[in-house]
Amino acid sequence: MLRTNALTFQYNNGPAIQFPDILCQKGESWLVLGQSGSGKTTLLHLLGGLLPPGSGTIEVGGTDIAQLSPSQLDQFRGKHIGIIFQQAHFIRSLTVGENLKIAQELAGLPVDIAKVTTFLDRLNIGDKINKRTDELSVGEKQRVAIARALINQPEIILADEPTSALDDNNCDEVVQLLEEQAAAVEATLLVVTHDGRLKDKFSNQILM
Ligand code: ADP
Numbered sequence: 582m583l584r585t586n587a588l589t590f591q592y593n594n595g596p597a598i599q600f601p602d603i604l605c606q607k608g609e610s611w612l613v614l615g616q617s618g619s620g621k622t623t624l625l626h627l628l629g630g631l632l633p634p635g636s637g638t639i640e641v642g643g644t645d646i647a648q649l650s651p652s653q654l655d656q657f658r659g660k661h662i663g664i665i666f667q668q669a670h671f672i673r674s675l676t677v678g679e680n681l682k683i684a685q686e687l688a689g690l691p692v693d694i695a696k697v698t699t700f701l702d703r704l705n706i707g708d709k710i711n712k713r714t715d716e717l718s719v720g721e722k723q724r725v726a727i728a729r730a731l732i733n734q735p736e737i738i739l740a741d742e743p744t745s746a747l748d749d750n751n752c753d754e755v756v757q758l759l760e761e762q763a764a765a766v767e768a769t770l771l772v773v774t775h776d777g778r779l780k781d782k783f784s785n786q787i788l789m
């Protein structure tokens with residue numbers, strides 16, 4: 582479950598951004614639609630605990646994340662929140678498999694290589710496990726980013742513009758993949774985008 586109340590944020594000297602209240606139940610998929618500059622990425626970073634709220638509250642599965650210390654928050658995020666950033670960042674000197682193992686370690690979870698293999702196979706990139714991430718195509722990188730966000734079976738999956746760089750076919754495929762994978766781990770999925778093609782694909786929507 583993901584819930585916000587009267588959430589605001591202000592960058593240095595910028596205007597305060599006010600966010601609509603959000604209530605996403607376990608297992609639901611939500612789309613947050615808004616134009617460029619409306620605060621979607623900021624919202625995603627607040628929900629993921631990467632930015633502290635100016636005011637208001639953020640509750641993830643019953644935990645008020647603003648009450649956590651920085652180190653508690655890092656572990657909490659690693660275990661409970663999977664984030665797919667607009668631009669995926671991997672550790673380039675490491676392989677796909679090693680990048681996923683690090684995601685387990687950072688969450689304070691035991692390294693489980695069988696799970697890494699399972700997730701990569703499920704996303705049809707099992708054969709890339711020993712490749713470095715800079716040897717992958719854009720679409721393959723995106724799948725690795727999805728695998729990394731899902732590997733610890735988070736309660737909440739947050740995705741920032743996951744389709745904006747994709748053609749129509751790949752757009753459909755990525756949305757389907759995210760929804761399928763979220764359903765497989767019974768996670769709440771929240772996608773933020775300005776991509777109008779996603780309008781018809783989510784029954785639950787929030788306008789920024
Ligand atoms: P979106 O993702 O919807 O395009 P953002 O959340 O990135 O919107 O940005 C919302 C507003 O905050 C914009 O006006 C943007 O210029 C501003 N903003 C974003 N990041 C920063 C930052 N690091 N410092 C100052 N202002 C920022």
Ligand code: MG
Pocket residue numbers: 621622623741742
């Ligand atoms: Mg953005």
